[in-house]
Amino acid sequence: MTLEKKRFQVVNEGFTCSHCGREVPPTAQTSPRNHCPFCLWSMHVDVNPGDRANKCRGMLRPIGIYTHTKKEYVILHQCVRCGERVRSKAMLSDDNAADDFDLIIELAGKPINEKRPVPPHLKSKRRSE
Numbered sequence: 001m002t003l004e005k006k007r008f009q010v011v012n013e014g015f016t017c018s019h020c021g022r023e024v025p026p027t028a029q030t031s032p033r034n035h036c037p038f039c040l041w042s043m044h045v046d047v048n049p050g051d052r053a054n055k056c057r058g059m060l061r062p063i064g065i066y067t068h069t070k071k072e073y074v075i076l077h078q079c080v081r082c083g084e085r086v087r088s089k090a091m092l093s094d095d096n097a098a099d100d101f102d103l104i105i106e107l108a109g110k111p112i113n114e115k116r117p118v119p120p121h122l123k124s125k126r127r128s129e
Helices: 101-108 120-127
Strands: 059-068 074-081 087-090
Touching: 059 087, 074 101, 087 120
Parallel strands: none
Antiparallel strands: 059 074, 074 087
């Protein structure tokens, strides 16, 4: 019998941001942080959340934001090395280091267009257009 490995692994640890150089503490919540709360950049390290199995290791630039009914704000990132687009839950109420709300507002002013990913909850609606 083969045991299937979990697709989501909780890794809640601090790190030094490779973009802005600030020290980022682990979250005070149960949800792990996967981007810098000060500049919103991240690193392309996971294939599945928390597995650290992605060999790209490129920087993930925040390119937009959308709201999701379950996750509130979701930050859209694009890897500057391989171009892959990924999403990350915004952490606006973390007691250790909440995401910079001014940067969230700035991202909200950038429309999500055809060159950016379509939020998952809107994909089915686009087919009928």
